[in-house]
Amino acid sequence: MLYEFQGWKSSICCCVSSPALDVIAVGCADGTIHVHNIRYDEEIVRFSHSTRGAVTSLSFSTDGQPLLASGGSSGVISIWNLEKRRLQSVIREAYDNSIISLHFFANEPVLMSSSADNSIKMWIFDTSDGDPRLLRFRSGHCAPPLCISFYANGRHILSAGQDCAFRLFSVIQIDQQSRELSQRHVTKRAKKLRVKEKEIKLKPVIAFDFEMERDWCNVVTCHMDTTQAYVWRLQNFVLGEHILKPCPENQTPVKACAISACGNFAVLGTAGGWIERFNLQSGISRGSYVDLSERSCAHVGEVVGVACDSTNTLMISAGYHGDIKVWEFKGRGLKSRWEIGCAVVKIVYHRSNATATDDFVIRLFDVVALRMVRKFEGHIDRVTDSCFSKDGKWLLTSSIDGTLRIWDVILARQIDAIHVDVSVTALSLSPNMDVLATTHVDQNGVYLWVNQTMFSRSSYIDSYASGKEVVNVKLPSVSSTEGSHKDSENPVLNPIQFKDDFQNPHFQEKIPDLVTLSLLPKSQWQSLINLDIIKVRNKPIEPPKKAEQAPFFLPSVPTLSGQIVFEPSDISSEKKIAEGDKLENRRSDLPHS
Secondary structure, three states: OOOOOOOOOOOEEEEEEOOOOOEEEEEEOOOEEEEEEOOOOEEEEEEEOHHHOOEEEEEEOOOOOOEEEEEEOOOOEEEEEOOOOEEEEEEOOOOOOOEEEEEEOOOOOEEEEEEOOOEEEEEEOOOOOOOOEEEEEEEOOOOOEEEEEEEOOOOEEEEEEOOOOEEEEEOOOOOOOOEEOEOOOHHHHHHHHOOOHHHHOOOOEEEEEEOOOOOOOOEEEEEOOOOOEEEEEOOOOEEEEEEEOOOOOOOOOEEEEEEOOOOOEEEEEEOOOOEEEEEOOOOOEEEEEOEHHHOOEOOOOOEEEEEEOOOOOEEEEEEOOOEEEEEEOOOOOEEEEEEOOOOEEEEEEEOEEEEEEOOOEEEEEEOOOOEEEEEEEOOOOOEEEEEEOOOOOEEEEEEOOOEEEEEEOOOOEEEEEEEEOOOEEEEEEOOOOOEEEEEEOOOOOOEEEEOHHHHOOHHHHHHHOOOOOOEEEOOOOOOOOOOOOOOOOOOOOOHHHHHHHHHOHHHHOOOOOOOOOOOOOHHHHHHHHHHHHHHHHOOOOOOOOOOOOOOOOOOEEOOOOOOOEEOOOOHHHHHHHHHHHHHHHHHHHOOOO
């Protein structure tokens, strides 16, 4: 220790050096900012903004302007003029949460700021009065997401979080094409009413469904403790004009929703057991599904899930008390029902119907044959989410016990299982089956996992097809202090480690008179189907020409600059001279008469 300062009777929250030598700025928890000379231990100037909480970050401008930016725990950014020793401007609604860091760009009037609400903003000082304006920003969920799903061709992810935001993320260009869907001028209305934006936003989304983009709204959402559902026009990234209100006589919160394959109808299920169908273009009700044995409603108790088949023939619904019912989509008549015997927490539809029950067991029902076809056991705690692959061969499930399991529906076995240190709350597999998106408890981000079987041979999956081994994996760190990632106790298997598997006798065995399939990835042999077309397209138009022969020693021309300039030669004249020499030699060889 070289020197000990007396302090400022308050805990220090941040400290930053200034462009001037031996001068620093110290931010304290009582809201005071001290510009101090550490060589002489003297205070140069003192600023105070106690009404804005503790000072959490500081930054000096280096573009020639004597400015000091300070951020507080209340999300307010203050700009101080060091020459005039007074407050120059205040950005009152910069953030809704505490500011983490501030940074002036070197020799530029640009300030970068970040906050605990998972957003980063860039401010530029180019106005006549010297006040900053927002140049650009990037943001994500400021609270853990509740449900996610891949959209369209798998390049985008729809995500809904506890922060009342409904967002669209891009898997390819994460920064440029990610945005929050508009809820009709929330910022303008919040300023007019002098309230926070979160107070006038819709409540958090608990379930949503979508179809391909059309001329009308193609997304429907259910919100927490809300008796109505909302529609969205994803083509314009805005909230739709219609509000769907099922059962006006006995209003209960909407718990489940589904859109028909044609995209014209939305089916809603409520906490009171009511199921109703709406037209998405007009927002008008098109009838309800009623089981006469259930007191003029579809289910006794809460509806936990609804789904429609691909031909608009059947509609499947599940009640919390363990009853699954199959309805006629158009006629709204009840066709069949199953009694599972325990509470149902979630259903997923893909040709067959998968249900996750309260006894931690996943059951598959065939809605055409009207019977249970598969039963998967392995989770030891409540199942949080499940999804099918696009071809319906895999079923992915997650649980509070921290495991994520992949089941082979055809072989009726578990083919992979991983255990993460933070439990998965929602998951979705891309249509191409190459990327898996997950959300986790108390984590604001959406995590992407790569399917290794898409980048290796098909036999790679047989290495752990027993499914008994659970691989422990830790989530990647998003903090620079913790490192880019941590090594897991049992790291995920790398396809490179399986290069020696070809030496295994299992791969050497060949049955005579049968075709041996390739073990290479699909990307390496898929183009062989169009081999004839490729040959025709690459066929040369002109025959190859013989290259002109050049002499061994290239003649050069002397120049004043010293650069070498080769003397152009007429190849045709050289050929004529050579042919003339040959004729003279032949004549000289003839005998003289």
